[in-house]
Every structure is written in C-alpha cells, then in structure tokens.
Amino acid sequence: MKNRRRRKGPKKTHRKNYKKSRTQTFDRKFYSKEDIFISRMASILQLPKGEIKHLFYKRSRTTIRLNHLIADPRKTFRFLTQTKGWELQKINGFKDTYFINNADKSVVSKTEEYLNGDFYIQDLASILSVYILDPQEGEKILDMCAAPGSKTTLISAMTDNKASITANDSNLPRIGKLNNVLHQFGSKNVRVTNEDGILIGRVTPDHYDRVLLDAPCSGEGRVYLASSKPLRFWSIKRVKSLVSVQRELLDSAFRALKPGGTLVYSTCTLEPDENEGVVTHLLKTFKNARVESIDFVDGLDVLLTKSIRPGITKWSGKEYHHSLSKSLRTVPSPEMMGFYVVKIGKG
Numbered sequence: 001m002k003n004r005r006r007r008k009g010p011k012k013t014h015r016k017n018y019k020k021s022r023t024q025t026f027d028r029k030f031y032s033k034e035d036i037f038i039s040r041m042a043s044i045l046q047l048p049k050g051e052i053k054h055l056f057y058k059r060s061r062t063t064i065r066l067n068h069l070i071a072d073p074r075k076t077f078r079f080l081t082q083t084k085g086w087e088l089q090k091i092n093g094f095k096d097t098y099f100i101n102n103a104d105k106s107v108v109s110k111t112e113e114y115l116n117g118d119f120y121i122q123d124l125a126s127i128l129s130v131y132i133l134d135p136q137e138g139e140k141i142l143d144m145c146a147a148p149g150s151k152t153t154l155i156s157a158m159t160d161n162k163a164s165i166t167a168n169d170s171n172l173p174r175i176g177k178l179n180n181v182l183h184q185f186g187s188k189n190v191r192v193t194n195e196d197g198i199l200i201g202r203v204t205p206d207h208y209d210r211v212l213l214d215a216p217c218s219g220e221g222r223v224y225l226a227s228s229k230p231l232r233f234w235s236i237k238r239v240k241s242l243v244s245v246q247r248e249l250l251d252s253a254f255r256a257l258k259p260g261g262t263l264v265y266s267t268c269t270l271e272p273d274e275n276e277g278v279v280t281h282l283l284k285t286f287k288n289a290r291v292e293s294i295d296f297v298d299g300l301d302v303l304l305t306k307s308i309r310p311g312i313t314k315w316s317g318k319e320y321h322h323s324l325s326k327s328l329r330t331v332p333s334p335e336m337m338g339f340y341v342v343k344i345g346k347g
C-alpha cells in the first residue's frame with residue numbers, strides 16, 4: 001500500500017519546465033502602463049507610437065466662447081483683447097468662439113470676467129458635440145449626464161434661453177456644481193434633476209425633441225502624459241466595466257427621444273467598445289434607431305478637419321455596425337481633445 005502512494009511535488013519533467021519558465025521570465029520585457037496606453041492608442045488611431053506619444057504629451061490650446069447670456073460679446077472681445085492684451089483667434093464655424101494664443105487656462109480662469117460668466121472656457125471637441133446636437137428654441141431637450149454643465153450652458157446660449165432644458169446627473173455633489181455653473185453663466189429654463197439616467201427613458205418615453213448623452217467614460221481623450229500620474233484612473237479593466245452602464249444609458253436616452261428627434265451620444269474616450277460598440281448594441285436592440293450623417297463638420301477649417309476621423313467599423317477582431325463610419329472621432333491635437341460623437345435618429 002505504502003509503495004503505491006503518489007510522490008509529493010512535481011514530476012521530473014515538470015521540474016524541467018519549471019526551470020525553463022523561470023529563465024523566460026527573466027528575459028521578458030517589462031511594459032509600463034504608459035507603454036500599454038500608447039500601443040492601444042496607436043492601434044485605435046492607426047498612427048505610429050512616436051506620433052501618439054507626441055500628441056499625448058502636448059497641452060491643448062485655451063478655447064473660450066463669449067457668453068451673450070451675461071454680457072455683450074463685442075464688449076467682452078474688446079476688453080479681453082485691448083485691456084487684457086489677449087490674442088484671440090476666431091474659430092470659423094463656431095459663434096463667438098476663440099483660441100487664446102498667449103494666455104494659459106490657469107490665468108484665464110482666475111479673471112473677474114470669467115468668474116462673472118462673460119465667457120466660458122471649453123474644449124472645442126466638447127463644443128462640437130453640442131453643435132452636432134443643434135438645439136433649437138422652443139424644444140424640449142434632455143442633457144442626461146449634465147454635470148458640471150459645460151454643454152448645458154452652451155445649449156442655453158445656442159437657444160437664447162428659449163428651450164425647455166432638463167439637466168440631469170446621478171451624482172449629488174456634482175449637481176451642486178451644475179447649479180453653480182448654470183447660475184454663473186446665466187442659463188434659464190433649466191430643470192435640474194438628480195436621477196439615475198438609466199431610468200429616465202421608461203419614465204418619460206418619446207418625450208424629448210433632442211437628447212444629449214455625454215456618457216461617463218474612461219477619459220482617454222483627456223490624458224496629458226506630462227502631468228503627474230496621468231493614467232491613475234485608466235485601465236483596460238475599467239474600460240470594460242464602463243460598457244454596460246453606457247449601453248443602459250444609451251438605451252434609456254433613445255427611449256426618452258421623440259420619434260423624429262435627434263440623439264447625440266458622446267464620450268471623451270477613444271475606445272471603440274465604449275463608442276461604436278455601445279451604439280452597435282443600440283442598433284441591434286431598436287430597429288427604429290439609425291445613425292445619421294454629421295454634415296456640420298464639412299464646412300470647418302482644415303486646421304480642425306485634419307484631426308477628425310470617421311468612426312471605426314472593425315477593430316481588434318471586432319466588427320461594429322457599418323453605418324458607424326458616419327460617426328466621428330477627434331484625434332487629440334492642440335486644437336481639440338480626443339472625443340467621439342455620433343448622431344442618432346429615431347424612426
């Protein structure tokens with residue numbers, strides 16, 4: 001009996017393999033989180049890694065839009081250029097919107113005029129998503145994930161405070177910020193709600209003329225690699241975990257939209273699964289959902305269009321709905337952060 005007991009420990013052959021694998025571990029290259037991030041961005045954006053590194057190490061320019069809800073834009077322009085000495089470069093296609101060529105965000109955001117609400121500091125990609133939404137006076141508009149309110153204040157400005165806006169966010173501390181921002185920048189006719197966006201579509205189906213879903217995301221488009229710990233919140237695990245809430249939010253946003261209305265889904269991330277993947281899921285779920293063309297970008301300067309790419313339909317062995325080539329992705333550049341925008345219609 002004793003002799004038939006199995007010997008403890010690995011067999012001789014296993015030991016051989018064990019030694020071999022230890023040697024292999026020694027030879028293996030160590031990849032930092034930054035290496036992984038850069039390789040992934042290079043693969044998504046189809047650019048060489050060297051170029052990607054360069055893009056994510058550059059700070060974006062300061063962009064402002066003059067806010068006619070608080071002050072006369074001509075007076076603000078004169079004050080900022082003549083008294084402050086700022087060099088404002090007009091951005092064609094966007095009303096009262098300028099790059100500041102000689103003042104940093106940290107300086108601009110401390111001025112009395114900013115605190116007074118005379119102008120708003122906002123990345124051009126974020127502005128672009130609201131132009132694609134194209135809000136109109138008299139409409140019912142839902143901003144489903146609104147805090148801290150950059151896009152809500154632009155919707156108010158574009159509709160001259162004559163639309164009926166619902167600005168929602170599930171995060172209570174951020175609702176406080178949203179209320180302050182709306183007050184500071186003169187937004188009126190805004191009903192602020194603190195709901196889980198996932199529930200809104202079932203509570204108010206077919207209700208809104210336009211819905212903006214600027215979804216919570218992994219934020220790759222905002223990464224600035226020269227800052228301290230730029231990737232502390234980023235991981236592939238996090239990307240994967242966001243997809244299910246993004247799908248549920250988009251389902252809900254689509255339900256809340258009136259037939260014939262316009263839904264814009266946007267994120268400040270570049271991940272196809274958080275963007276084209278989420279919309280592909282919507283298109284499979286709702287037969288009356290369709291992706292619409294974004295004509296607005298056709299008339300923009302080449303300075304901007306060179307950073308705008310069509311949506312992806314195949315990536316890393318996955319296929320996304322063919323119509324998503326009509327969506328767009330902005331490549332991070334000094335002019336705009338990385339962003340994704342798709343316009344969806346309801347039949």
Ligand SMILES: C[S@@+](CC[C@H](N)C(=O)[O-])C[C@H]1O[C@@H](n2cnc3c(N)ncnc32)[C@H](O)[C@@H]1O
Pocket residue numbers: 126144145146147148149150151152168169170171174195196197198214215216217245249
């Ligand atoms: C990208 S930020 C929105 C930025 C905002 N649109 C702007 O332009 O200022 C995403 C927001 O979604 C909110 N959020 C996350 N999950 C949510 C949910 N289930 N329902 C509603 N809001 C949610 C977060 O609190 C966060 O404020």
